[in-house]
């Protein structure tokens with residue numbers, strides 16, 4: 363069983379667990395435990411996908427997201443399901459996969475500098491960037507302590523629990539994926555990002571259009587609504603626009619942003 367062998371290889375890499383493999387008596391039980399852990403994570407992705415469809419049906423019927431404040435949206439929130447679901451989605455939801463490939467181009471950087479990922483969520487974006495650009499200094503922030511702990515597992519960069527609006531520093535690159543639609547006043551985020559970006563810096567930016575989730579609050583109805591909000595603050599250098607379904611208004615939108623004057 364590959365999962366079991368992978369686990370043993372991992373254990374062999376730590377001074378605390380490298381002796382375990384030599385003492386294992388019941389390999390079958392070990393395999394069962396590995397499967398239980400994996401099953402729990404993949405079930406989170408399945409539940410997260412079902413929840414998305416349920417919220418999307420509600421959106422199609424009522425023309426609005428379920429919640430209109432962050433406080434209500436994060437009440438009774440299942441962070442484990444959310445973060446495991448989100449992590450799997452980067453490979454198994456075709457749009458998230460394509461957005462991740464779009465991000466890989468953003469990782470292609472000759473010079474060095476400072477990069478921030480906010481909200482860091484699972485941590486996969488920052489981890490990929492630093493893997494490809496080890497000389498860059500990375501930081502991550504999220505208001506959720508669960509996201510901070512989860513993303514720390516994937517990253518060696520410093521990750522801190524903080525509201526984006528409390529960040530005072532400026533960065534050469536910013537990763538800001540899926541935050542705009544989570545805010546009651548999304549335009550304030552664009553002002554903040556503009557303040558946080560060095561003069562010749564760039565932002566990898568992602569948002570959702572007419573695509574439901576428990577914590578989506580601000581409803582964009584089409585791509586132009588997003589562009590109209592971005593354009594007073596930024597030049598849109600490159601875009602990736604993806605339909606979620608073969609019919610309907612649901613879309614994922616990703617772009618690269620630079621300061622307006624450049």
Ligand SMILES: C[S@@+](CC[C@H](N)C(=O)[O-])C[C@H]1O[C@@H](n2cnc3c(N)ncnc32)[C@H](O)[C@@H]1O
Nearest residue numbers: 481482483484504505506509524525526539540
């Ligand atoms: C959909 S996740 C996005 C995670 C990650 N960027 C990604 O694309 O996979 C939204 C995240 O925004 C975080 N968040 C919401 N409001 C925030 C704020 N004001 N400052 C920092 N993080 C915030 C939430 O805790 C959550 O982890």
